[in-house]
Amino acid sequence: MERELNLIIILEKPPPGVDYALQQGGGNNYKTVQTQRSSGRDLKFTFSVRVREAKDGQPNFLGSFVQGPTAERFVYLDIGAYAGQTNTSWSRRLKIPLRGITWEMIEKNKSLQTRVPGTGKDGTPTCATVKPFAGWS
DSSP, X not given: OOEXXXXXXXXXXXXXXXXXXXXXXXXXXXXXXXXXXXXXXXXXXXXXXXXXXXXXXXXXXXXXXXXXXXXXXXXXXXEEGGGTOSSOSOEEEEEEEOTTOOHHHHHHOSEEEEEEESBOTTXXXXXXXXXXXXXXX
């Protein structure tokens, strides 16, 4: 049985003047949606995924926003040039894992949210895989 789950990503205080977007599709065949330019305040991205049971019984996330192999699914936030911004020195992606979302969470909630840091220790846009990752709630 397949279900739909709404996900919300709160990107906390990313550096101002940088564009961020949710990546829809993968490889060379993708587009960016919900593009937002940071003012230094939190940015919010809302989208839906489909979920069905994987062979191992765990949730298998599907849909145009989902990336990666079954056991390690994630979504991308594109940053700077990857988000379509011109005249920027940033060409990055932020990988947000879907791991940790359980069937219990899916059955109890119509939507789940995560908060991820938007600025790295060096003051630049956070990129690569979110670490530490607080998970979904």
